[in-house]
Amino acid sequence: MAMEQKVFTAVADPGPLAVSDRLRRFVLGITTVGFVLFLLGLALNAQRAWAAFLVNYFFFLSIGVGGIFFAALHYVSGAFWSTPVRRLAEGFAAYLPIAAALLLALLAGLGQLYGWTDHDRFHFGPSKAAYLSTPFFMGRLLFYLGLWMLFGWLIIGNSVRQDRLRDPELTRRNARLSAAFLVLFGITFYLASVDLLMSLEPTWFSTMFGVYTFAGLFLSTMATLALITLTVRRHTALGEIIQDFHVRDIGTWLMAFSCFMMYIGFSQFMLIWYANLPLEAFFMIKRTENGWQYLLAALPVLKWVLPFIVLMPDAFRGHPKVLRAVAVGVLLGQWLDLFWIVYPSFYEHPVVPTWIELGTFLGFAGLFGLALLNFYGRFSMLAVGDPKLLYSLNGGYLK
Amino acid sequence: MSTDRRDSAIAVHDELSAEPALIPEHIELRDVTRDVARPVEARPGPLWYLAFGLSAAALGLGIWVVYNMFSRGLGLFGYNHPVMWGTLITNFVFWVGIGHAGTLISAILFLLRQRWRTSINRTAEAMTIFAVICAALFPILHIGRPWLAFWLIPYPNERLLWVNFRSPLVWDVFAVSTYFLTSLMFWYQGLIPDLATIRDRASGWKKKIYGILSFGWQGTARQWNHYERAYAQFAWIATPLVLSVHSIVSFDFAVSLIPGWHTTIFPPYFVAGAIFSGFGMVLSLMVIMRKVFRLEEYVTLRHVDLMCKVTLATSMMVGFAYTTEFFMAWWSEDPFERFIFANRPTGEYAWAFWTMVICNVVIPQLFWFRRIRYNMLAVFIISIFVNIGMWFERYNIIITSLYKDFVPSNWMYFTPTIWDIALLIGSFGLFFTLFFLFAKFFPTIAIAEVKTVLKYPYRKTVEQVERV
Numbered sequence: 077m078a079m080e081q082k083v084f085t086a087v088a089d090p091g092p093l094a095v096s097d098r099l100r101r102f103v104l105g106i107t108t109v110g111f112v113l114f115l116l117g118l119a120l121n122a123q124r125a126w127a128a129f130l131v132n133y134f135f136f137l138s139i140g141v142g143g144i145f146f147a148a149l150h151y152v153s154g155a156f157w158s159t160p161v162r163r164l165a166e167g168f169a170a171y172l173p174i175a176a177a178l179l180l181a182l183l184a185g186l187g188q189l190y191g192w193t194d195h196d197r198f199h200f201g202p203s204k205a206a207y208l209s210t211p212f213f214m215g216r217l218l219f220y221l222g223l224w225m226l227f228g229w230l231i232i233g234n235s236v237r238q239d240r241l242r243d244p245e246l247t248r249r250n251a252r253l254s255a256a257f258l259v260l261f262g263i264t265f266y267l268a269s270v271d272l273l274m275s276l277e278p279t280w281f282s283t284m285f286g287v288y289t290f291a292g293l294f295l296s297t298m299a300t301l302a303l304i305t306l307t308v309r310r311h312t313a314l315g316e317i318i319q320d321f322h323v324r325d326i327g328t329w330l331m332a333f334s335c336f337m338m339y340i341g342f343s344q345f346m347l348i349w350y351a352n353l354p355l356e357a358f359f360m361i362k363r364t365e366n367g368w369q370y371l372l373a374a375l376p377v378l379k380w381v382l383p384f385i386v387l388m389p390d391a392f393r394g395h396p397k398v399l400r401a402v403a404v405g406v407l408l409g410q411w412l413d414l415f416w417i418v419y420p421s422f423y424e425h426p427v428v429p430t431w432i433e434l435g436t437f438l439g440f441a442g443l444f445g446l447a448l449l450n451f452y453g454r455f456s457m458l459a460v461g462d463p464k465l466l467y468s469l470n471g472g473y474l475k
Numbered sequence: 476m477s478t479d480r481r482d483s484a485i486a487v488h489d490e491l492s493a494e495p496a497l498i499p500e501h502i503e504l505r506d507v508t509r510d511v512a513r514p515v516e517a518r519p520g521p522l523w524y525l526a527f528g529l530s531a532a533a534l535g536l537g538i539w540v541v542y543n544m545f546s547r548g549l550g551l552f553g554y555n556h557p558v559m560w561g562t563l564i565t566n567f568v569f570w571v572g573i574g575h576a577g578t579l580i581s582a583i584l585f586l587l588r589q590r591w592r593t594s595i596n597r598t599a600e601a602m603t604i605f606a607v608i609c610a611a612l613f614p615i616l617h618i619g620r621p622w623l624a625f626w627l628i629p630y631p632n633e634r635l636l637w638v639n640f641r642s643p644l645v646w647d648v649f650a651v652s653t654y655f656l657t658s659l660m661f662w663y664q665g666l667i668p669d670l671a672t673i674r675d676r677a678s679g680w681k682k683k684i685y686g687i688l689s690f691g692w693q694g695t696a697r698q699w700n701h702y703e704r705a706y707a708q709f710a711w712i713a714t715p716l717v718l719s720v721h722s723i724v725s726f727d728f729a730v731s732l733i734p735g736w737h738t739t740i741f742p743p744y745f746v747a748g749a750i751f752s753g754f755g756m757v758l759s760l761m762v763i764m765r766k767v768f769r770l771e772e773y774v775t776l777r778h779v780d781l782m783c784k785v786t787l788a789t790s791m792m793v794g795f796a797y798t799t800e801f802f803m804a805w806w807s808e809d810p811f812e813r814f815i816f817a818n819r820p821t822g823e824y825a826w827a828f829w830t831m832v833i834c835n836v837v838i839p840q841l842f843w844f845r846r847i848r849y850n851m852l853a854v855f856i857i858s859i860f861v862n863i864g865m866w867f868e869r870y871n872i873i874i875t876s877l878y879k880d881f882v883p884s885n886w887m888y889f890t891p892t893i894w895d896i897a898l899l900i901g902s903f904g905l906f907f908t909l910f911f912l913f914a915k916f917f918p919t920i921a922i923a924e925v926k927t928v929l930k931y932p933y934r935k936t937v938e939q940v941e942r943v
Binding site: 201244259262287344348463466472474 | 484487488490491492493494586588715718722726729730731732737738739740741742743791795796798799800802803805806807808809
């Protein structure tokens, strides 16, 4: 197949995103509306508002760390394809300081969310009781966030410094940092998932759980990256720089990890269902009864069937409209997945997400958007100093 | 910036800015054919005969053990209540695991556009097939009446028997046989152009045999077009199999109610372990083979370096999975879960547990150091430790979960008998017999694929074009 392909010999720095005041005001408006609705919810039904808070907190936290994870993975593996979109993913990490602040807000909702805060409800042994105590809980979560921010600051700091210095050594330094980050990330994200989500049902256990949340993290990060790449390609100078085959590669990863998600989700559910041990099964029974099973049925459709079938043809994987629709579907699936994990802890019968959930989502999305705009508005949208950039733009790895 | 620093920065930039050459630049197309065909065409040396003889003797030992088992029964193998799954199942899982690197290299690395796979995929895939053959034997032996093994295949029959589809042991039959057939076809498809190359260089009856084996391959554009498309399709089909086979093997354990077996992380944990052990075996074989067959310019130190990195990554995944089991046992506060995980590192089988941890998690950490990854002796030794460690991982999972049942009256210390060990040696005999036959009669490196990653022909073409 003969393709017209642009040959790059040099790339002009597209510079930071020109963020219009209107856009910033709009995002700020969304944030305000969202948090007003959340506060209103808090006044009317505190537990539900905090549940909504937790779903959205974890949803955006995953994408925020996912940005560093994406960059680290590509530094470690020495990948070429991702170089033009790496900066866009790095921007996700700008949300992490906000996540740290919101964690402190979550402190106010701990009693509403986590049954273990009530010492009369669960009688754990001394070590687990000590582990599930509010100070230790908050302390270690802040520590994990601090660790991620530290590595984000180091890795992304080197990355943006390279724009100016053009020093290829920074790529190597980042590869080493990224290897260390990936090891620590694996452990800390697993433990954070146990704390934030699994301890909603503090007697339940599943060794797969952290892998399950990680699959969701990767999938939602790729979907967000797809959406952002498509948007900036349409509206900024990156449209001339990021090529169709880069977008197609994002689609391919989205499709591949949708299979991983399904694999992990199925394995966890099937093994618990098959063994049917009361200690484990109660978690799934709660979530497959009284109508919750319909929500469960929607998850594999949104997170696997949709991306897998629709993105299978090459032409669709890189097609802006199709990819955008699939990415939105996947993100909806991820959100509903978290909803399915969190809400049945409090509601025997399904509740339909209303203005409380929507408002909280808008609030979080707004904060995430503000962090993103701030990052994109400060640093170049493209890793212009990366030694791999030209090779990637010319599709050298495809030949 | 000083001149030195600028020079080194330029050097680093050049190294990072494009994919590095995989094969030394002086290698030309004809060199590839000549060097890879050499071991196939030359008479095997005394070393090959020695190695082949030893393997065949070990295989003979295995056949003798199997003969004894048929005539005297499974009691030879030290089975006793409650340890009714002993080393036969350990060997099964061990060999299936070994068989994972080949498909990972040929399918997943293909989709990830990792071109370094071209030098190692042929041998790794062959290893996969032989390992799966070894693996498939063990459940058949283990059922005690191997002549009834065909009952596992569901077809309408006059016995009015039907397999129990709810049993993961039946899923295994499908998973392993699908994997075997797909790997075999994938491998053989890749072999066809190379067998044709051997055919074209051979004469007499050898030409006839390689002619039949290569299905009349002519290397026309049309044939290559079909070939490339089929290869990509196969890669997509084979990719889920890399995950599914060992996941289903893990289900054999994980669907049960036995603490130490029933845990949800088993599927990805087994897959990571399989890739880890597979790469361990590929490293052991490749480090030797590149030397003996003088293929150092095709399987370069860089190839070994990359394989070591995959091994290191999977080693950490495996170590992570071990840790999650302990963490969740503690978190669950379930006395049985807690007991088994306290017992593993401190009980009677602590030696097996610590062998596993040291070989699989501690020793591979040496691969963090570049100097180790580029030292072939060190790589070889570490890869042997990986093989040992992964055998003990399965031993550990199977035996230490079974030997202390829920009731203390149902406790027993299992010791492998001399027959267990002889059968394990026999399976290595089968594996290496097949492997040495492969190394003698088939091109051990994918000639046609390696040619596509040479720098030279392209550069020459460009120069010629420019001159015109």
